[in-house]
Amino acid sequence: MTSHIEHENEELNQVSSDSHQDSELQWAELTKDWQSQTYPKTDIKQLIKQTKRRVKAAKYWLAVDIIGTMAIIIGFFIALFFYENDKATLYYLGFGSIVTSIFCIHTVNFRIRGWRQLSDSPDQAIHNAIKNAESSKRYLNLCKISCYILLPAVNWYLFEVSTLAEKPILPPLLFINVFVAGMWGASHYYLVKRKKEIKQLKSFL
Amino acid sequence: MNNSLELPVNQKDRLQTAVSNNKSLSLDHKHTFYQWMTEHEKLLRHIITGFEAKPAIQDELFQEISLNIWRAIPSFRQDSAVKTFIARIAHNVLATHVAKAVKSIKSEQTLSEISIEAEQDTVQPTPYQALDQQQRQQRLTSAIQKLTLEQQQVITLALEGMSYQEVSEVLAISTNLVGVRLQRAKQALTQKLAVN
Structure with missing residues (x-):
């Protein structure tokens, strides 16, 4: 009776070991297939040019944003000190300075946050x-x-x-x-x- | 008199040093990017195929990942391997892509569309073997694309031959969790392959 149970256990272990070996073998085949996949080769030099262009464009638009905001603020101060009688322009530039500053701060924060998240989890x-x-x-x-x-x-x-x-x-x-x-x-x-x-x-x- | 002349010269020297430092930094940046992309292009291309079926979108994702790698180079610390750093950036882009896009499950890439410039194995298989292998590869990528995001993440990295430790570094999760997720992913993959 005991030897029969032992024999059954041995068979069970054998089956379990075989199935483990099978799954290992299947995984090894999948890995081999996956790693031997073909892929289109990239011209890395061209990729660098393209990437640099995109980075430059993003920096350019950010610079335009900041310079534009600064120009409106400077314009407001010029109007405040030299054209104080032109109330309409003064109010317009004052209002514009506040609004564009809010937009500019928002844009800069957005970009900085984006760059910080690149290698996040x-x-x-x-x-x-x-x-x-x-x-x-x-x-x-x-x-x-x-x-x-x-x-x-x-x-x-x-x-x-x-x-x-x-x-x-x-x-x-x-x-x-x-x-x-x-x-x-x-x-x-x-x-x-x-x-x-x-x-x-x-x-x- | 001398002092007044020396100051601009010093400033000029400092300016020249700053400019040359900037140039060398820029060259280093470019050189690092070139080296990283050349070494890990295969890894990136393979990972992307696990998440996206359409070749045109795969290219867009590759460019997006490249751009993020370029931007992340200054933040690279030597405490992690380049491979895991790059894989982490790629998985960031791909996780967002999967969540945003309605996944295109059916692979639209036919055998004839695979570039003839594609990298070949060192041992050339017979045409019959190659066709068989390509069909198996297509079934595999198609099955992976049908998995959940978590399963896709661990399975693509494990198939690339990464250890539990490396996968845990890329995904910022514990090695135990990698083991659990990978086990589930393997089971799910086997089921999908059986259905295919």
Whole structure:
């Protein structure tokens, strides 16, 4: 009886060992197949050129953002000290300085955070993507809100300037209103896109 | 008089040193990137195929990962291996991609689409063997693409021959968790391959 049980145990061990060996063998075959996969060779020199171009473009747009903001702030101080009677321009540049500064700080923070997350844990990748998309959503909301404030402010400014300059008001008025409407439309489009993206990312967690 | 002349010369020297330092840093950066990409291109291409089936999107992902590697070079510390550092950057991009995109499960890459410039094995198989191998490889990548993100992550790294320790470094999880996830991933992969 005992020898029968021992024999059965031996058989069981043998089967278990065989199945372990089988799975090891199968894994080894899969590894071999995986590692011998063909792939299109990349021209690394061309890749470096392309990568450098993309990095430069990102830096260029960031520089444009910062320089533009600085120019508006400097313009505001020039108007404050030298053209204090031109109230319309003064208010316009003052308002513009605050709004563009907020946008600029937001953009710089966004980029710095993005660069810091490059070698973060992949487990955090989706959380980071949600954070970035939410940050982008806030930025786009800010764009839309600034359009609501910008529209009356710009119309008022143009009206004030046209009364002093005595020039026809319609062409610049039309241009600026279409421009602000376009800005609102683009912000709204990307906002809807971003909201969908956040929903999808959250559903993945 | 002399002092007034020396100051600009010193400043000029410092400026020249700064410029040459910048140039050498830029060269180092470029050289490091070139070396890393040449050595690990195969790893990156293989990992990408485990997450995305469409060749055009695979290329986009490769470029995105390359850009992130370029940007991350200054933050590289010698305490980790280049291979795990690169794999971590790639997995960051790919995890986000999988979560954002609706996965294209069916592999659209036909045999004729595989580049003739592709790297070949050192031992050349017969045409029949090659066809058989390519079919098995396609079945394997297609099955991996159907796994969950966590399973895809461990299985692609394990198939690349990484140890538990290396996988845990890439994914920033414990080695025990790597073992558990890998075991589940292997079971799931076997089931998917059996269905295929």
